[in-house]
Amino acid sequence: MSDGFEERLKTLLAAPPAGPADGDFVARVNRRIVRIRRLRTAAHALAVGGLGALALLGTPAAMQAAESVNLLAGVLIDALEPLVVSPVGYVLGLLAAAAAVLHAVTD
């Protein structure tokens, strides 16, 4: 339960205390802010540089990968092409279709 002394203490504590004020304190805070700004700028430059380097190095690698996929697809097409355009391919295709129909009917 709150008594007279507690109320008095609250009133005393509510009064704003007057601390010191000097330019040196302001300068110290400013120096810390300037330091943080410099670090932020450096980190930003590092991030942008990193992304740039990644883009420069990464683009040829990505293109090479795409070319490899393209090349693989070309090799597959080249391998299948004779089958598709030759009579052997038609015969094989007909046999495969017939086998599929047969399988479906007997199932």
Next chain:
Amino acid sequence: MPIEPFERETALVVLAMRGDDAAFAELVSLRQRLLRGLLRRWCGDAALADDLAQEAFVQAWRKLRHLEAPGAFGGWLRQIALNVWLAHARRRKLTLEALADDQPHGDGAASSQPEAGIDLERALDRLSSGERLCVVLSYAEGMSHAEIARAVGLPLGTVKSHVARGMTKLRVLLGNA
């Protein structure tokens, strides 16, 4: 027409929110007396209070863009300072517990005899760190004992004991025994 201090401060806050460092420096200049005084009252150590005040201003600068109402800068800054002090107190938790029976570190450390006309700051100087912390949080910041225990990381029983002992000392020191 002269600009009222509150309006001037609000204008400075708006400028600082837009990245004007000179405006923020002026805010530091305007607010340092109160903030350093508050922290001195809270922690009872002038050098530590200045370090914590510096940290509070730097944190305020970092978070300024999140301030919703520029007119509420004063209360917002005080809350940041309180959080900085509480974070420091949490780091010193073991010391605060150990200091249950420690010696006060203020100017009047040598005596605990009542003195006529002793002021609040000198009376607070004669409490231990733990007692001072808990009494100030309880009576200046209106925090419950459970809130103090959570905020500082001390056991509830320790907080209650710090408050009770601190109040007993203050009653004697401020002449209300």
